[in-house]
Amino acid sequence: MAKPKKKYYTVWKGHRTGVFETWDDCKSQITNFEGPQYKSFPTFELAKTALKGNYKDYIGKSKKFSSALSETRLKLIGQPNYNSIAVDAASSGNPGIMEYRGVDTQSKKELFRKGPYQHGTNNVGEFLALVHGLAFLKQNNSDRILYTDSRTAMSWVKKKQCNTKLQRTAANTALFTLVDRAVLWLTNNTYTTTIVKWETKAWGEIPADFGRK
Helix, strand or coil, rough: CHHHHHHCCEEEECCCCEEEECHHHHHHCCCCCCEEEEEEEEEHHEEEEEHHHHHHCCCCCCCCCCCCCHHHHHHCCCCCCCCCCEEEEEEEECECCCCCCEEEEECCCCEEEEEEEEEEEEEEEEHHHHHHHHHHHHCCCCCEEEECCCHHHHHHHHHCCCCCCCCCCCCHHHHHHHHHHHHHHHHHCCCCEEEEEHHHHHCCCCCCCCCCC
């Protein structure tokens, strides 16, 4: 079994800022800190250089994408519809610190962001992001479509329930308050927004991706 690659963690905003060599050290800087800013890098030099820069210049940035799909398959899938917004969640651990956001698909301008929440999961975050996106588009009377890369979240929204196995604890009370509100919104509201699965294999990471992989 291959040994996991070493990562270095840049923390722009946290209890302490700097470059940390382990996830545990990084986690201690962002836990219970409102609005932390952090990202992993493959080398210490890259992490140190990033620390001198702006967090927004690095968030969501990824390597240039080249699809492995055939030309025929790519033609069938087509291009993204840019009259849309995209949502995504990130969880450092499962469960762990979770946050989610929604962006304009074309410009990647952030439209909303929630978190971080303690003791959450990626699936719960994807579900909340999707419901938030639906509410956002309805409130703005928008005809844009809504992209997600989570089939699980799409299924939960369709069923109007959050089928997580995550246990409710004192640590995630705030998170489950949001979950309950999201389920209630789905129960009491109708919407015309079309939810579409983001084709990651054809288009690369969803624009709302946090870029911390």
